Amino acid sequence: MAHADLSKSSLSRRDWLTQALGLLSVAAAPSLSFAAGTARIVIVGGGVGGATTAKYLKLFNPSLKVTVIEKNPVYVRPYGSSEVLNQHATMDELQVSYDALRSTYGINFVFDTVTGFDPVARTVNTAGRQKIAYDRLVVSPGIQLLYENYAGYSESVARTAVPSGWIPGEQTALLAKQLQGMRQGGTFVIAAPPNPYRCPPGPYERAALMTEWFAKHNPTAKVIIVDPKDSFVTDQTMMLGWNRLYKFNLPTDYVQKMQDQVEVKQHSGTSMLSWVRGKDGGRTLKIDSKNMRIETEAETIKADVINVIPPMRAGQVAMTLGLADGSGFCPVDRRTFASTLQPNVHVIGDACIADAMPKSGFSANNQAKVVARAIVEELAGRSAPEPLWENTCYALAGKDYGLFVADVFKIVDGKITRINTKQRYLPLSATPAQIKLGARYQQAWLRTFTADCFT
Known part of the structure; x- marks a missing residue:
């Protein structure tokens, strides 16, 4: 990852993670033989988590029928949106199209609002009176503001x-x-x-x-x-x-x-x-x-x-579907992000309880990939592989003053736990050149991250 050039400790962490994920990918490469064309995956929410899940499901198994239910026909990205305030970006530049996900991967989009579901019949109901059947349901509803x-x-x-x-x-x-x-x-x-x-x-x-x-x-x-x-x-x-x-x-x-x-x-x-x-x-x-x-x-x-x-809690649809507990967020199995409150449902992104993982777009993107693989493996009759996650949050103290926090996570004693013990942040002793480079990485990340999720 780009931020790794800022310190030797970040480089070693990047190398270790790359090797670990590479081994995981080889060991658990999903089969494409599962009942071609019969498995229906419905995703509620077309933000970072939902879009990434849809894309990677189709990458892992193109025969899956993947449908995204999203109320807005165009995604407005929250990451980088503060740059509208200082005239470094426009509102139009925050808009992201779903066209590539439809045309490149054959993902179906339904622009509607979810009003409920039947967990026994495995159907989702919408405000437009549609009833959409699923074999697995992924909910990525984001947050609501209190x-x-x-x-x-x-x-x-x-x-x-x-x-x-x-x-x-x-x-x-x-x-x-x-x-x-x-x-x-x-x-x-x-x-x-x-x-x-x-x-x-x-x-x-x-x-x-x-x-x-x-x-x-x-x-x-x-x-x-x-x-x-x-x-x-x-x-x-x-x-x-x-x-x-x-x-x-x-x-x-x-x-x-x-x-x-x-x-x-x-x-x-x-x-x-x-x-x-x-x-x-x-x-x-x-x-x-x-x-x-x-x-x-x-x-x-x-x-x-x-x-x-x-203050915030899980998006309203999580409440509507009975996925949140008294905390206002959604408890999940840490290995697969399967809801512990509803069967055959996975919850990812800002709405879920993910222990040490922060509520960030990068976290949602990582969780989506883990869930996509878990679904493909389980539908093929195999166990989901042991997951690893990474999160990086870039930030600016000024237009040319970049900084970050970068972490690696795994399950320890049933909880998602940060396992990197070395430098998490831009070093306080970073040189002016490294600080300026951090700002350039932040801008590059906005582009590459959006592409990974939506194209």
Whole structure:
């Protein structure tokens, strides 16, 4: 993988994973002889997880009948969508077509909304009154945002005044318009979500990209992150970028943890960017959209633009189909991602409970490939192979300041566990050239990852 060039430890991890997956592929290559044309696989959700599952099912066994049920005829990718806010991308560039999956692999698409299913008869019902039969069902419903968890907030408020934009679409466009039109010297507040949530580095990347943009277009603006958490994935490498680019002063406890590896400058004056942690009262309590105020445990902040990223749970269809437990997410068998609540159903992506694996597009893509192979093997009367997964989350602290987190996972004592023990992140001692290369990798990954899922 591209990020591996940034450190020797990443290179060795990449080499090890490549060899392991190669052996797994040879040992468990699926047979194409299973009852040609009779197995019907239905996939609910056409995002990264669903699209990748469909593609790899057909690659592993072209005779399978694969149908994707998706309510939207065009996919709008969430990964990279914050770059619409700083004018580095357009909303049109987020759109991804399903044409290649249909024409190249013969995957059938039904653009409709799932309203229920019969797990005994193995049929899925849709709003368009279709009843679609399956032998195996894969559900990749993504997330839904729990707007009402904050007093004064709702989906209606998000659509009209205080957007979230964590599921890209009209709210993303509204937020971009608000930020790019914000008055000189205005205040932008981002309310970060509690764990677990989609794209762990994402809220902090969004704050950084807008701080960089404001430095050029609105240099007296302020960016404030209010956060219920005291740490986040990539926090040290991200905040080091903030320190270097935006004169952000890291909290003392972070400086103490990092000072043996890198010099952290202390800047005089006030940075454009600030981060209010949970321990300092950063948890959001209430949104006042009329007066553009956000109330946290520590204070009430008057803002010009507020971006709320609320708590999340599995997408609504997971609730409709009875796939989620009391946590709001879907319990699964770790080896095959088969639902533990419904028979002959697999759940992948942000909606599932995957232990140490983060809720990311890369995770969904890896899970989809494991599930596709497991289904093909089980239909052919063989056991699913022991899986390995990898996840890489790229992020930007600035247009030319790239960073990442990269992990390898396997099942240990019945749980998906991170097994890489060496460097997970861009080293704090990375050179300027390595940091800039990380940003180039991020942009290349957006293209190659989309191609792997959808073409």
